[in-house]
Amino acid sequence: MSELRDYQQRVIDEIYATWQQGKRSILLAMPTGSGKTRTFSELAKHFCDRDRRVLLLVHREELLWQAKKTLEKILRSPVGIIKADRPMQLEYPVQCASVQTLVKRLEKQEIDLGAIALVIIDEAHLSLAPSYLSILRCFPEALILGVTATPLRLDGRGFDRLYEALVIGPSVSELIWRGFLADYEVLAPESFLPTEEGIRIAGGDFNSADLAERIDRRYVAGCAVDAYLRHACQKRCVVFAINLDHSKAIAERYCAAGIVAEHIDGETAPKDRQAILERFRAGETQVLCNVNLFTEGFDVPEIEVIQLCRPTKSVALHLQMLGRGLRPKEGRKALILDHAGNCLRLGGAKADRCWTLQGLTEFIPAPEASINPMEEAIAPPIEPSIAFSKTQIDLPNFPKRRVEIYETDVDFFHLPTHTELETQLARQTYSQSPPARSISSRSPRVPSEATQSLAHRDRRSAPNRQIPPPASSQVSAKRRSSPPKRHLSPLQQVGKAAIELAERMENILLWIWRSWFPPKRKRVETPRRSKRPQGF
Numbered sequence: 001m002s003e004l005r006d007y008q009q010r011v012i013d014e015i016y017a018t019w020q021q022g023k024r025s026i027l028l029a030m031p032t033g034s035g036k037t038r039t040f041s042e043l044a045k046h047f048c049d050r051d052r053r054v055l056l057l058v059h060r061e062e063l064l065w066q067a068k069k070t071l072e073k074i075l076r077s078p079v080g081i082i083k084a085d086r087p088m089q090l091e092y093p094v095q096c097a098s099v100q101t102l103v104k105r106l107e108k109q110e111i112d113l114g115a116i117a118l119v120i121i122d123e124a125h126l127s128l129a130p131s132y133l134s135i136l137r138c139f140p141e142a143l144i145l146g147v148t149a150t151p152l153r154l155d156g157r158g159f160d161r162l163y164e165a166l167v168i169g170p171s172v173s174e175l176i177w178r179g180f181l182a183d184y185e186v187l188a189p190e191s192f193l194p195t196e197e198g199i200r201i202a203g204g205d206f207n208s209a210d211l212a213e214r215i216d217r218r219y220v221a222g223c224a225v226d227a228y229l230r231h232a233c234q235k236r237c238v239v240f241a242i243n244l245d246h247s248k249a250i251a252e253r254y255c256a257a258g259i260v261a262e263h264i265d266g267e268t269a270p271k272d273r274q275a276i277l278e279r280f281r282a283g284e285t286q287v288l289c290n291v292n293l294f295t296e297g298f299d300v301p302e303i304e305v306i307q308l309c310r311p312t313k314s315v316a317l318h319l320q321m322l323g324r325g326l327r328p329k330e331g332r333k334a335l336i337l338d339h340a341g342n343c344l345r346l347g348g349a350k351a352d353r354c355w356t357l358q359g360l361t362e363f364i365p366a367p368e369a370s371i372n373p374m375e376e377a378i379a380p381p382i383e384p385s386i387a388f389s390k391t392q393i394d395l396p397n398f399p400k401r402r403v404e405i406y407e408t409d410v411d412f413f414h415l416p417t418h419t420e421l422e423t424q425l426a427r428q429t430y431s432q433s434p435p436a437r438s439i440s441s442r443s444p445r446v447p448s449e450a451t452q453s454l455a456h457r458d459r460r461s462a463p464n465r466q467i468p469p470p471a472s473s474q475v476s477a478k479r480r481s482s483p484p485k486r487h488l489s490p491l492q493q494v495g496k497a498a499i500e501l502a503e504r505m506e507n508i509l510l511w512i513w514r515s516w517f518p519p520k521r522k523r524v525e526t527p528r529r530s531k532r533p534q535g536f
Helices: 006-020 036-049 061-075 099-107 132-138 172-177 208-214 217-229 244-258 270-282 313-321 342-346 419-432 449-454 471-479 490-516
Strands: 025-029 053-060 081-084 096-100 115-121 143-148 165-168 184-188 237-240 261-263 287-290 307-308 336-337 412-415
Touching: 006 036, 025 036, 025 336, 036 053, 036 061, 036 115, 036 143, 036 471, 053 061, 053 099, 061 096, 081 099, 096 099, 099 132, 115 132, 184 217, 184 342, 217 244, 217 307, 217 336, 237 244, 244 261, 244 287, 244 449, 307 313, 313 342, 336 342
Parallel strands: 025 143, 025 165, 053 096, 053 115, 081 096, 115 143, 184 336, 237 287, 237 307, 261 287, 307 336
Antiparallel strands: 184 412
16 A cells, blocks of 8 residues: 655644644544545544454445445455445454444344444434434544544534534645646536525525426536537546436436446436446446435545536535546546536635535534534524635636526636635625525515516626625624635735736636637537437
């Protein structure tokens, strides 16, 4: 097995130093593709060498086998598996357990794991779920290490109710600069999938049922296939869809265009799922369509293109989707086809995000009463308030036009992917977020002047539209102290101003050129069998 990278050794040293301070539970935040499994496997080896028992908690079968394979390489000894329909081998000092299986066996007292010294939680952004807390209550003396790429919950609150310290790994920008992750390009269409009208907010994200009803799956499928043929033909691509019907429709449209595509979801049988993944790795399948299946622990370096057909308000989900395509590619860049406008809405992977146990620094949670972290009851979510530096970077203004429902041959534009702009996009998300509308609220509402004016606007998303925050948020934000501003050197300020000026001039010239000399549409020649089937 390869030696630890310097940043992996650094976070391990920091974890030990934090434990020595008397803090029992630690949350480790490292970007997707930075080697989280390699890092916690090294920690497990340290405990195993001292004859201490280790328990790893995972919530998906793919993660279970990936972690087991890596652990056995590091330990050079077998690892036990706790999973339904699998024999247990509890004599091994390191056990990989499915959360769903372990919680049931512990409740029925069907298993005795002995004195566990360390509990490792993979994908720890899920660790406040009742099943995880029920397991942790069974090991009150064990040290706890949660590992995640996105230490953030959908409701905006952090993890200070369970973890006592946060250890942060390198940034995505650093990993790209050092060659540990691939750089990427973002292509966005002239008009995004609509997310403004008629879409309720459920659990901090767009309601998938409303998205599916509002966005026609035939339109999504047509956009996805046309964009792939024009910008990513013959490359291996993963598509993130809204729901099962959308994912299947996109896969069928790809197949009709002569491109080998398959749909895969959580209900796919394990054997069939493994066979599909093997065909994708071997290059037999070019496109995989899924719904929230590959957002966690899907390690396939062969992915060259990420196609975002699912709008989201979740920073965590957005970063998990982008991270699937950033594995190193021998100097080649990954391609992001952003049909949903997520990169303009939430910022890219390079954005500087300051993670804390309370969430992102833009979030200021309301004070809450002291809660025992092992209690199963979880407090209701709170609405985050926003306070951050008012320094703004103008967003790129792309020419917009209304796209008819079946007109899928639209132009794509490159989005700048430098850190400064992506950071500003990420921060602007929180300053523009309207108050969430509860999905359970059914009471009639009197339309205001603002909502009436929205009805006359274009029904598609406008990512550069300024949304004023509520008056109450403005008042409360003034009363709070803003976090310290980032001071730039004179040279950095000049460089930043030059980048802004160049982007503005580029957008102005592009708009003038396209206004005076509209481009001629080129028809993409596809095989005979790629003709649009009836019903599309």
